[in-house]
């Protein structure tokens with residue numbers, strides 16, 4: 001068995017981590033990281049939305065119903081792109097498309113309809129009460145997190161990587177919101193190396 005794909009969960013917010021399951025740049029040359037349903041399960045596990053036992057059930061269900069799993073993956077990707085568009089529109093001081101907000105809200109609502117408010121350690125929390133092998137579980141959880149992020153009193157400032165070859169999002173907590181790269185060790189470093197290369201070429 002090939003080890004599950006490892007995803008980057010460093011954006012600072014779960015819905016943005018999900019938006020970052022496309023590498024390359026949108027819309028010109030996106031590179032899909034959620035290639036099959038198992039990738040979606042691996043992401044859900046890594047993001048702690050699923051326990052290992054749930055993940056195993058979902059993988060088995062997807063194997064039994066490959067077409068349904070493909071459709072669920074498509075729906076998850078549609079949600080992801082809606083999240084990407086909503087938060088980039090906000091970052092650009094624009095306003096998100098109503099249809100994207102509606103898509104996030106509808107998926108969150110479907111998730112709530114399959115959840116119960118349960119007390120644990122003196123606190124109440126929404127807990128999954130639908131079928132354990134519901135192929136849309138990860139999508140519902142991400143939609144709920146996205147709707148919660150949009151409802152915060154101070155919706156975080158979301159930046160988009162300045163690289164030509166990356167459209168990853170991140171919560172920008174820098175002063176003056178001047179952060180440019182999704183990660184200094186990745187895109188930031190590549191940009192620095194390119195500048196250095198350009199400088200050494202012109203001075204030689």
Ligand SMILES: [Zn+2]
Nearest residue numbers: 161166182187
């Ligand atoms: Zn980047």
